[in-house]
Amino acid sequence: MSLAPGLGRGLGRAFAVLAALACLAAAADPADRLANPAQEARAKALFSDIRCVVCQNESIDDSEADVARDLRQAVRRQVAAGQSDAQVRDYLVQRYGEFILLKPRFSLENAVLWLAPFLIAAAGVSVLVLRAHRGPEPIPPESLDLTPEEQKRLGALKDV
Secondary structure, three states, rough: OOOOOOHHHHHHHHHHHHHHEEEEEOOHHHHHHOHHHHHHHHHHHHHOOOOOOOOOOOOOOOOOHHHHHHHHHHHHHHHHHHHHHHHHHHHHHHHHHHEEOOOOOOHHHHHHHHHHHHHHHHHHHHHHHHHHHOOOOOOOHHHOOOOOOHHHHOOOOHHH
């Protein structure tokens, strides 16, 4: 038994609309949002700079992990308390370390981490360049295990 030609497409569209509505409903709980739209916008902007400690390569804005939800609530509490963006970041760094920021701040520790691979590569290139300019190392005659006659002939060649 077949359905009418238009009915199948209509059911498919209705299912797609219902699925989209379900996704939107699950995306963010309105009870979690701040009442002040300006504060909520600030909090949302901060979400994109903060790393989910479970997902690690996602911001807490993109993550669905429970920890990310908890971090979003913590950020909202800080923003609602009147903290500046820098203060919110400092609060999170104090609790979770520099790793919590998707874009770490410049510091001596970070500079060492970022510069170390380049310094190691530069050192390796310098060693290769110095060895190439020096040429092959001469082999001392003693290590050749030559007979006395061969050593005499070698010495004569060196004098020429």
